[in-house]
Amino acid sequence: MQANVSEHHPAVLPYELLLPCLCIEASYGHQDGIRKKICPFQDQPEAFGPDLWSSVQFKDYSNSVKAEMAMALKDRCFLHPTASLCWKETAAPEAICQDIPNATITETGQEYILKEVDVNPQLCFKFSYKNTSHIECPHQTETAWNVSLRATFFQLHVNIRCHIPASFSAALCQKQPRGLCELEPPVYTVTHPEGSVQVDLDLILPWRALRSCLLVWRSDVRFAGKQLLCPDVSHKHWGLLACGVSLGLGLLFTVILLIRWGLHRLQRDMPSKHYSRPILLIYSPDSEEHKQLVCAFAGLLRSALGCPILLDLWELGHVGRLGIMAWMYAQRELVSQEQGQVLLLWSPGTAHSYELWHGKEDGDGGKAPEPHDLFGAAMACLQGELQGAAGTMKQSDWVIAYFSKVCGRRDIPRALRFLPRYRLPQELPGLVKVLQGPSSSAPNWLHASAKDLVRRLLKVERRKGPRSRLYHSWRTTTERLRTSSLIPLTVAKPRKPACT
CATH class of the missing domain: 2.60.40 (Immunoglobulin-like)
Known part of the structure; x- marks a missing residue:
């Protein structure tokens, strides 16, 4: 910006921002005139x-x-x-x-x-x-870890969720009048080892004073801020807690009288030590809710039978490192060595996945699943065992289970009907015997839990659409499988090579 200045015509120079490097340079109009430069604001930070x-x-x-x-x-x-x-x-x-x-x-x-x-x-x-x-402050709002706090009677439960290798420390502190919180020993530390898989780290600290708060920080670095967490001590919250504690003390005597009876039932329902054969659980991921029910069913089997349940949803980190194909074949080899079984959990979506695995397109123009799909890997493994040239395969090595009122025995394709099939929860005792041996038996609570699982599964299926449409599409899919020209998986004398 330039302006001519005279004695009677002062100049006004506009500016955008008042900065310390904003300067004014004055000179005469003729060539090679003396120039003078001043920066009036460089020593005026208040300006x-x-x-x-x-x-x-x-x-x-x-x-x-x-x-x-x-x-x-x-x-x-x-x-x-x-x-x-x-x-x-x-x-x-x-x-x-x-x-x-x-x-x-x-x-x-x-x-x-x-x-x-x-x-x-x-x-x-x-x-x-x-x-x-x-x-x-850093522009990214996401953090590599976060912490939550839950208060119970005389205890603080700290949950730290992180996805990077790190160490974390926590300690109680007492709030001071100026808003600071003075740390009190001891300091509790927990570590997430090497790896990028998200994990939950838990700490339980004693809580002796209602006004105590908690400081949590990352302790494996030089500089880290301490996050302050204070439990909810509102009157309403502690009123409910006091009521619960009083009720618990009132029932304590009754609980003591029932201990011996409860221990007797627990010993009766606990699985025997010989229940050690692993079970590889195969399913089709119909929906997120269906996968949650698969996890629930796997948890029931593990609790009731006391045997290892191999499920990809429980080993996502391992699956992510190996890939679903390599993980599936490795688990099948382990099951074979330990004389376990592969349990194929049949559902309305399984027939569709089975059809896609054979490379058939459905009426909506769907494509075959990716070759690294768990269900496709399992079917390829089964077909390889049936068509192999070495070893023999027992039919009980692979078992099919399906839930009543969701699908029926005839809904399983003909190519798989040579495998043992069990309807749940009605044929649950037979499934337990084939999975863990003739002398095994299921605890009493397993049947009731399986019935509850069926009810939850039916609710999930009903949310997908009207019941008639569900069964119509399911029957149509299975009928196409029965009448199609697909080569069945069964052969005259099934044999089993290694899956690897």
Whole structure:
């Protein structure tokens, strides 16, 4: 911006931002005239302070996996502010950011990098220049770990969920009048080992005073903010808790009288020590709710029979590293070595997956599933055992179970009808005997639990559409399987090679 100035015509120079590098240069109009430059605001931080930081562009490069905070600056005046770390107790913009001692950051080409730090939206950069300062927090809002607190009678239950290798510490603290919380020993520590799989770490701390709070922080880095968690001590909450405790004390005598009877029932229903043959559970993922019911059924078998249940949903980390095909074949080899069984859990979606596995397109133009699908891997493994050239295969090595009122015995394709089939919960005792031996028996509660599982499964299927449409599509699919020209899996003399 240029303007001519005379004694009777002063000039007015507009500006966008009042910065310390905003200067005025004056000179005479003739060539090679003397020039004079002044920067009137460079030593007046009270004047340029508000505009200075709004003119700076901040770019965040922080990485929680590498435990590194990094921020790049781009400003008009090429300033070199100092930087340090500070911690906000809350994520609110107006929250005070408390300085962290010995956390000064060195600038490298207008980039500020600090290693061995727990990246958190509340752990921020504090930039300072000539008595002015600015707080800039990491732009990413997600954290590599989070913590939750639940209070019970005289105990604090701490749950830490993380997906990076790290160590965490927790300790009780007492709130002070100024809002600080003074830490009290001992300090409890828990560690997540190497790996990127998300895990839950749990700590149980004694709780002796209602006004006590909890400090939790990451302890394997140099710089980390301490998260403050205080239990809910509202009158309503503790009134309910006191009522529950009183009721529990009143029933204590009755519970003591029932202990011997309960122990007797528990010993009777506990699985025998010889129940050790593993079971590989195969299913088709009809829906997220269906997968939850599969997990529930697997938990029932494990609790009732006391044998290992091999389920991909319980080993997602292992499956992710190996791949579903390699995991399936490895588990089948283990089951074969331990003389266990493969249990194929049949459902309305299984026939459709079976048809797709044979490469048939359905009426909606669907495509065959990916070759790394669990159900497809299981069918390929079964077909390989039937058509192999070495060894013999017992029919009880593979077993089919289906839930009544959801599908029937005739809904299983002809190619698989040579395998033992069991209707649940009616034929549950027979399934238990074939899975764990003729002398085995199911505990009394297993039958009732299986019936409840059937009711839940029916509710899931009804949410998908009217019941008549469900059975119509299911029958249509199975009829196409019966009348199609597919080559059946069965052969005259089935034999079993290794799946690998």
